[in-house]
Amino acid sequence: MKASKIAYKPVGLALGAVSGMLAGAVFKQAWKMLGHDEDAPDATDEDRAWTEVLLAATLQGAIFAGVKAAVDRAGATATRRLTGTWPG
Numbered sequence: 283m284k285a286s287k288i289a290y291k292p293v294g295l296a297l298g299a300v301s302g303m304l305a306g307a308v309f310k311q312a313w314k315m316l317g318h319d320e321d322a323p324d325a326t327d328e329d330r331a332w333t334e335v336l337l338a339a340t341l342q343g344a345i346f347a348g349v350k351a352a353v354d355r356a357g358a359t360a361t362r363r364l365t366g367t368w369p370g
Contacts, residue, residue, distance in 0.1 A: 290361060290369035294354070301353035305346040312341060 313322050322338040323330035361369045 287369060293357060293361065294369070297353050297357040298350070301350045302346070304353065305349035308349060309342045309345045312345060313338065316341075 309322070314320070318334070318338075322342065323335045325335055325339065327335065358369050361367075
């Protein structure tokens with residue numbers, strides 16, 4: 283394994299944590315904007331309809347994937363600017 287990959291590992295882990303927190307906040311705001319309750323339903327919420335549970339899960343997954351990709355890409359780009367090499 284290249285030294286640049288090893289050096290990027292802790293940065294990648296930190297960016298993953300940041301992207302998870304950011305995605306959670308974005309999803310919460312999106313759920314409110316859609317006019318739903320304060321909290322999104324869990325899969326085991328007995329009082330919520332199938333459609334609401336599946337909509338929430340799909341939206342949350344899409345937002346998480348998009349935010350994670352954007353944060354990872356920004357981190358890799360910044361690493362290349364600082365070190366001259368792509369961390370991948």
